[in-house]
Amino acid sequence: MNVQRPAPTATPxxxxxxxxxxxxxxxxxxxxxxxxxxxxxxxxLADEKGVDGRGIEIKQEGVNAxxxxxxxxxxxxxDLDLAYYxxxxxxxxxxxxxxxxxxxPRQVLLDLVxxxxxxxxxxxxxxxxxxxxxxxxxxxxxxxxxxxxxxxSTQNIHLCTIDDFxxxxxxxxxxxxRKLALxxxxxxxxxxxxxxxxxxxxxxxxxxx
Numbered sequence: 001m002n003v004q005r006p007a008p009t010a011t012p013x014x015x016x017x018x019x020x021x022x023x024x025x026x027x028x029x030x031x032x033x034x035x036x037x038x039x040x041x042x043x044x045l046a047d048e049k050g051v052d053g054r055g056i057e058i059k060q061e062g063v064n065a066x067x068x069x070x071x072x073x074x075x076x077x078x079d080l081d082l083a084y085y086x087x088x089x090x091x092x093x094x095x096x097x098x099x100x101x102x103x104x105p106r107q108v109l110l111d112l113v114x115x116x117x118x119x120x121x122x123x124x125x126x127x128x129x130x131x132x133x134x135x136x137x138x139x140x141x142x143x144x145x146x147x148x149x150x151x152x153s154t155q156n157i158h159l160c161t162i163d164d165f166x167x168x169x170x171x172x173x174x175x176x177x178r179k180l181a182l183x184x185x186x187x188x189x190x191x192x193x194x195x196x197x198x199x200x201x202x203x204x205x206x207x208x209x
Contacts, residue, residue, distance in 0.1 A: 014044055016186020017122040020203045021096055024120050024178065025049055029091035032056070032115060034078050035098030039066035042073070054090075056081060079103045082111035089115055096122045097146070097201075101155040105171065106168065113174055113208040122203040125181065127161030127196045145184065146200055162195055162202040178205035 007107040008207070014022075018041045025031060027049045033042050039062075054071035056083070057063050066073035079102050082138040093116030095108070100123050102108045112119035124146035125131075133143030139179040160168075162181055169176055173180035181199025189198050 014040060015097075016182055017096060017201050017203055018044065019186070020180055020182065021094060021120050021122060022048065022190075024203075024205045025092050025094075027051070030054075030089075031092045031094060032085070032090040033094045033096075034082070034112075035095060035101075036066065036071075036073060037062050039069055039071040039073060041067070041074050041094065041096060042071050043069060046071075072161075078108050082108065082115065083131060085111070085115045088117055090117070092116050092118050092120060094120045097124065099123045100159050101157065104156070105158050105160075106172065109168065109174065109206075110172060113206055117207065118177070120204065121165075121206065122201055123160065123165065124156070124201050125162050125196065125199050126159040127163065128200050129197050130200075132197075144200070144201075162199055165202060165204065169204070173209060175189040175207050175209060176204055177207055179203075 022044050025045055031045055031051045031053045033055045036042055036057050042055050044055040045053055055066055056076040057073055058077050062170035063073050063075045093112045099105050099121055130144055131142045144186050180203040182201040183189055184200050187194050
């Protein structure tokens with residue numbers, strides 16, 4: 001008797017910022033993805049660049065999804081667990097759309113550039129024109145594609161703008177090697193002077209010193 005097997009489910013689309021993060025990673029690198037969620041970036045990097053990837057995820061359902069896909073991920077908290085990783089134990093330490101949810105983003109950034117020879121960080125830009133317009137006209141905390149939750153339920157406790165992030169990196173002695181501001185379609189803004197206003201998401205390649 002022939003057994004009818006279910007058709008494979010379609011692979012969900014990769015978030016635009018993750019595609020740009022992946023472009024910054026060199027093939028075969030050792031990568032630590034902090035706040036890796038369901039492991040979409042780790043899988044992309046393993047499939048396309050042959051990286052040796054590891055992940056940290058605070059939510060159990062995310063860890064379960066990663067393990068089910070054969071990814072090496074542990075449950076952990078960026079604010080608490082990065083201190084245990086040795087200096088330069090990875091080529092790249094990645095934090096995508098997670099910095100704004102950490103309790104101490106300053107220390108998290110310092111740990112990223114200590115653990116990785118390079119760090120890659122992406123975050124929603126609170127200086128985007130839609131955010132500014134919503135505050136100006138509505139007088140309330142905005143919700144956008146990258147900031148979808150209401151103020152009373154969001155995990156985002158340290159929102160910043162692209163200019164704020166550049167200023168913090170400078171204060172911490174962190175070098176910005178590459179900076180991208182992505183529009184609502186995930187495409188880089190070509191005019192850097194308008195990045196803080198027109199960019200919905202910032203993506204940065206960083207190194208210590």
